[in-house]
Amino acid sequence: MLVAHLSDTHLRSGKASGPPDMGTAALGRALGHLAELRPRPDAAFITGDLADRGEPEAYRAMAGLLEGLPFPAYVIPGNHDDKRELLAALGPWCPAGPELLPEICYSVRVGPVLAVALDTAMEGSHSGGVSEKACRWLANELSRNRGAPALVFCHHPPFESGMGLMDTPFINDDWLASALREDPAVLLCCGHLHAGMALVWRGIRAVAAPPVSMDMVLELTQSGGGAYTVGTPGYSIHSLGPEGMLSHFRAVPWGWPLEKPSSFKELYGADRPSAANGRAGE
Numbered sequence: 210m211l212v213a214h215l216s217d218t219h220l221r222s223g224k225a226s227g228p229p230d231m232g233t234a235a236l237g238r239a240l241g242h243l244a245e246l247r248p249r250p251d252a253a254f255i256t257g258d259l260a261d262r263g264e265p266e267a268y269r270a271m272a273g274l275l276e277g278l279p280f281p282a283y284v285i286p287g288n289h290d291d292k293r294e295l296l297a298a299l300g301p302w303c304p305a306g307p308e309l310l311p312e313i314c315y316s317v318r319v320g321p322v323l324a325v326a327l328d329t330a331m332e333g334s335h336s337g338g339v340s341e342k343a344c345r346w347l348a349n350e351l352s353r354n355r356g357a358p359a360l361v362f363c364h365h366p367p368f369e370s371g372m373g374l375m376d377t378p379f380i381n382d383d384w385l386a387s388a389l390r391e392d393p394a395v396l397l398c399c400g401h402l403h404a405g406m407a408l409v410w411r412g413i414r415a416v417a418a419p420p421v422s423m424d425m426v427l428e429l430t431q432s433g434g435g436a437y438t439v440g441t442p443g444y445s446i447h448s449l450g451p452e453g454m455l456s457h458f459r460a461v462p463w464g465w466p467l468e469k470p471s472s473f474k475e476l477y478g479a480d481r482p483s484a485a486n487g488r489a490g491e
Contacts, residue, residue, distance in 0.1 A: 210320040210449040212360060213243050213253040215442075216400025217420040219289065220259060222266035231439060232261065232422040235461075237274050239421050239442040240282075242461045250280050250446065252319045256400040256418065257287020257330065257364030259295065268298035275302055286313055286330045287364035287401060288337070312343050316350050322449060323354040323392075329365040331380065337365020337401070338380025344388045351392035358449055359395040366399035366417050368410040372425065372434030375402055386411045396447065396454050403437060405445060405458040416456050419443025 221230040243250055260267035275282050284302045286292050292311060296303060305313045305326070312328040327347055329337035339347075351359055367379040367386070379385075389395050390413065397415040403425035407416045424440035427433075442461040447454055 210322055211246075211248060211250045212319055212322065212324060212447045213250040214256065214362065214398050214418045214445045214447065215239060215253060215421050216256040216364070216418045217258045217287070217403055217422060218255065218271070219261040219422045220267035220270055221261045222264040222270075230261075230267075232267075233270050233274070235422045235442040236271065238463055239444060239461050240274055240278060242442075243444070244279050252280055252317070252324065253278075253282045254285065254324065254326070254360075254362045254398070255282065255421075256285045256362050256398065258289040258400065259284055259287070259299070260291070261289055263289065263291030263294055265294045265298060268294055272298050272302075275299075281317075281319075283317065283324075283326060283362075285326045285362055285364060286328055288330050288335050290330060292330070309343060309346060312340060314343055314346060319360075320449075321358060323350065323357065323359040325350055325359065325361045327361055327363040329363045329379075336377040336380065337363070337367070338382075339385050341381070341384060344381065344384040347385075348388035348391045351388065351395060355392050356394060357392070358454055359392045360398055360447060360454075361389065361395055362398045364399065365401050366415065367397075368408060368415060370402050370404070370406065370417070370434070371429040372402070372404075372427075373431035374434035375425075376434075386413065389413045394453070396456070398445070398447070402434075405443060407456065414454075416445060418445040419458055419460070 218232040218236045220232040284299050305315045314328050316325045367382040369376040399417045402417045403420040405419035421442045423437040426436040441463045446457045
């Protein structure tokens, strides 16, 4: 079982002012890369900031990229998204029922794993949070799945990253922690930070996916989190094996030095690298 996690695509329409669109090409490259993996992912989740400014054209561009994928894909809003425009263009990839609207929450099965989409975007705010209603719903979903593997996808992390400008308060973090504890096998999968990281938050395993668009410059200070570079698209992928859920953090091959994977044998003349002072493969 493989579930890919992408986040922070920031697609921009041609009408938007500011920097040119970087997200459309990056997302297209990332999805193409995932489609070529062997084995392919069983599903992919894209956790928010899909469009940079909530433009309808950006969501329509994303729909064009998601159509025809050889695996199911699902989307979740972030603080840059317009939820109404998102649902209008990306409804087929966002199977949320009406009971929690305007919060966009839903769950799907991916083989033996329960995958839950949790909306943490608060209108007009950079910060994230959850409502009491959404937390009750989440706790119920996880309690019915108790003991089985579960992935909970959301945009905002409830934990601090050390990059001060990104570490705004998460509203109702205690409620979220309580709901997540309903399933001891849960993994919380976030975006928003534009950087891959992992920790145990209040006894709950949590990871943040690297971004598809715009890598955050690492500056672990109160003023950190205010600059980015244009790097290769990143993603995480979660695999379920005999030891439990394993999370991989990867970058999409793009440009120098290698467009395609090369073997250690080509580089070292052996099937694996050896110590610097030894011969290859010894």
